[in-house]
Amino acid sequence: MHKKSLIxxxxxxxxIWHPCTQMSDYEKLPLIPIEKGKGVYLYDFDGNAYIDSIxxxxxxxxxHCNPYIGKKLKQQVDTxxxxxxxxxxxxxxxxxxxxxxxxxxxxxxxxxxxxxGSSAIEVALKMSYQYHKNKNQDKKFFLxxxxxxxxxxxGALSVSDVGLYKETFEAILLKSIxxxxxxxxxxxxxLIAAKELEKILHVRADEIAAFVLEPLVQCAGGxxxxxxxxxxxxxxxxxxxxxxxxxxxxAVGFGRTGKMFxxxxxxxxxxxxxxxxxxxxxxxxxxxxxxxxxxxDAFYCDYSEQKAxxxxxxxxxxxxxxxxxxxxxxxxxxxxILEKNQRKIRYIAKKMKRFTTLANVANxxxxxxxxxxxxxxxxxxxxxxxQVFTYALQKGVFLxxxxxxxxxxxxxxxxxxxxxxxxxxxxxxLQNL
Ligand SMILES: Cc1ncc(COP(=O)(O)O)c(C=O)c1O
Numbered sequence: 001m002h003k004k005s006l007i008x009x010x011x012x013x014x015x016i017w018h019p020c021t022q023m024s025d026y027e028k029l030p031l032i033p034i035e036k037g038k039g040v041y042l043y044d045f046d047g048n049a050y051i052d053s054i055x056x057x058x059x060x061x062x063x064h065c066n067p068y069i070g071k072k073l074k075q076q077v078d079t080x081x082x083x084x085x086x087x088x089x090x091x092x093x094x095x096x097x098x099x100x101x102x103x104x105x106x107x108x109x110x111x112x113x114x115x116x117g118s119s120a121i122e123v124a125l126k127m128s129y130q131y132h133k134n135k136n137q138d139k140k141f142f143l144x145x146x147x148x149x150x151x152x153x154x155g156a157l158s159v160s161d162v163g164l165y166k167e168t169f170e171a172i173l174l175k176s177i178x179x180x181x182x183x184x185x186x187x188x189x190x191l192i193a194a195k196e197l198e199k200i201l202h203v204r205a206d207e208i209a210a211f212v213l214e215p216l217v218q219c220a221g222g223x224x225x226x227x228x229x230x231x232x233x234x235x236x237x238x239x240x241x242x243x244x245x246x247x248x249x250x251a252v253g254f255g256r257t258g259k260m261f262x263x264x265x266x267x268x269x270x271x272x273x274x275x276x277x278x279x280x281x282x283x284x285x286x287x288x289x290x291x292x293x294x295x296x297d298a299f300y301c302d303y304s305e306q307k308a309x310x311x312x313x314x315x316x317x318x319x320x321x322x323x324x325x326x327x328x329x330x331x332x333x334x335x336x337i338l339e340k341n342q343r344k345i346r347y348i349a350k351k352m353k354r355f356t357t358l359a360n361v362a363n364x365x366x367x368x369x370x371x372x373x374x375x376x377x378x379x380x381x382x383x384x385x386x387q388v389f390t391y392a393l394q395k396g397v398f399l400x401x402x403x404x405x406x407x408x409x410x411x412x413x414x415x416x417x418x419x420x421x422x423x424x425x426x427x428x429x430l431q432n433l
Contacts, residue, residue: 002045008033029386032393037064040414042398050398053410053422058219058251060282062331063413069281069327076323085113085317092322099329100290103260105269108290112309113317117250117276118151120287121212123311124272125155127295128210128244134298134307139209142174143200143243145181149220150212150248159212162221177204179211181218182226185365190226194233205241210272212246215262216367219251222405223372225365231266244271244295250287254278254328255338255412258345258368271295281328282411286321337412341369347416348408351423358430372407375430380404384433391429397422399429406430 009031017023034042040063041049042056052060062069080090097111112127114120125142132139144150144159151157157166158174166173179197182189201208215231218224231247238245247270252262256278259265263273272295276287299309315321331337345368355361355373364373378384385401392399399406408422 004035005033005045008045029390039063039065040411040418048396050393050396051410051414051418051422052398053408053426054398054400055409055411056282057277058256058409059277059280060411061254061278061328061337061413062281063411064282066281066331066413068331069283069324072327072330073283073320073324076320080319082315082318082320086312090317090319090322092319092326093317096322096325096329099326100275100288103329104273104290105261105263107269107292108273109293110291110296112289112291112311113313114287114289115313115315115318115321116151116285117274117287118153118156119313120250120274120276120289121150121156121159121246121248122153123289124212124246124248124274124291125159125210126311127289127291127309128246128272130307130309131244131295131298132209139207141177141204141207141209143177143179143204143208143211145213145218146178147181147218147221147224148178148212148214149218150214151250177208181221181224182230185225185227187227187229190228190230190233193226193230194237197234198237201237201241201243205243208241208243210244210246211238212248214248215252216257216265217252217262217370219370219409220402222374222402223365223370223407225367225370225372228266231263231268235266235268235270238271246270246272246274248274250274250276252367252370255332255341256367256369256409258338258341260332260338279328280321280324281331283324284318284321285315286318286325341412344412344414344416344419345369348419348423351419354423354427355430358427360433361430369412370407370409372405375401375404375406375433378404378433387433388426388429391432392425395425395428397425399426 032044035045036043040051042052043049101109114123142159146161148161150160159176161178179200180193182193247263249261253275273290280286299307301307349366352364355364360376362374362376375384388401
């Protein structure tokens with residue numbers, strides 16, 4: 001093993017507390033220092049290449065060390081690295097904001113900046129709450145879908161429903177209301193869940209500021225997929241009952257579902273849309289909350305009326321992050337990515353048919369460039385995902401199952417040959433269990 005790799009591993013464990021990890025796991029499953037990345041590949045110090053089939057936590061769209069994004073970032077580094085976003089503005093953010101508005105569902109004309117997905121959720125919840133307060137309405141609750149995940153800060157966790165992350169903190173979180181998610185991707189399931197939603201709104205709409213959901217795919221909730229009909233119904237019901245609809249497109253936005261934004265599948269516009277991850281192509285942390293003029297106007301008045309939205313982060317609207325976001329949008333536009341992905345989506349669907357021959361696989365599903373399946377026959381405590389991870393890594397593919405769910409969310413630059421390799425290795429890993 002390369003000497004540098006050994007040193008990094010040892011020094012890392014002296015100080016670094018890794019996210020979402022039981023640190024003692026690293027005794028059995030050592031860390032892998034990564035030296036560099038290029039395209040879909042991550043390289044360790046021994047020259048092993050791994051296909052990043054989960055886009056490094058769903059952020060990377062156009063490959064690691066993308067030359068075009070890198071060039072734009074370098075230009076910005078020499079121009080303006082950061083400036084406070086009160087009293088000042090700058091070209092990258094002005095440009096980016098109008099571009100985001102132009103590609104977002106109709107009516108989302110206002111853009112508020114934060115610096116990670118969870119913070120965007122905090123912003124959307126606070127804005128919705130304060131909107132009602134500014135209108136003299138006392139709406140203290142948020143409604144969310146069962147099995148949802150919106151991040152791990154306190155507000156975001158309060159509207160999440162993945163026990164693993166939430167249970168420990170339950171006692172100190174906001175008390176939210178949960179409504180069933182459609183149990184599968186059928187229209188029937190969407191309509192049944194919509195009925196349950198209506199029952200809750202019928203009784204409690206006066207107390208509910210907003211209904212927050214992940215459109216079409218609950219990613220951290222095991223890549224659970226549901227029909228766009230549910231979004232249409234949710235929009236209608238929220239309108240009818242005077243409740244905001246927050247579409248959390250942090251994971252599914254920027255082409256993951258086959259369209260730029262998942263809401264487009266249903267032809268709806270939410271009152272708030274949260275974006276992060278792919279927003280910067282996987283380069284820098286940034287998030288945005290898009291909202292309507294109606295929401296914006298409810299905060300717009302003389303300072304003395306105290307209706308301003310007093311929320312900020314030090315790095316709000318960072319010019320470097322804005323410049324890579326602009327570069328990301330350039331690539332979407334110039335390279336016709338969404339159209340090109342359609343062929344890849346069909347190709348993957350065809351290749352996934354082979355997985356139906358495996359007895360230990362069920363519920364193979366796909367929404368655009370998000371593909372998942374469930375591994376049968378193992379209890380959660382058996383941590384079967386680790387076996388899949390270890391096998392695939394030896395074969396040059398980085399897979400990171402969520403419990404018993406194996407999924408693929410590769411960068412869009414993945415080639416057909418690399419898709420073959422990613423799926424072949426996953427198939428073998430499952431065959432060998
Ligand atoms: C749908 C959704 N919302 C919010 C978040 C939180 O984003 P972040 O990890 O940047 O805080 C995530 C992260 O995976 C997510 O998938």
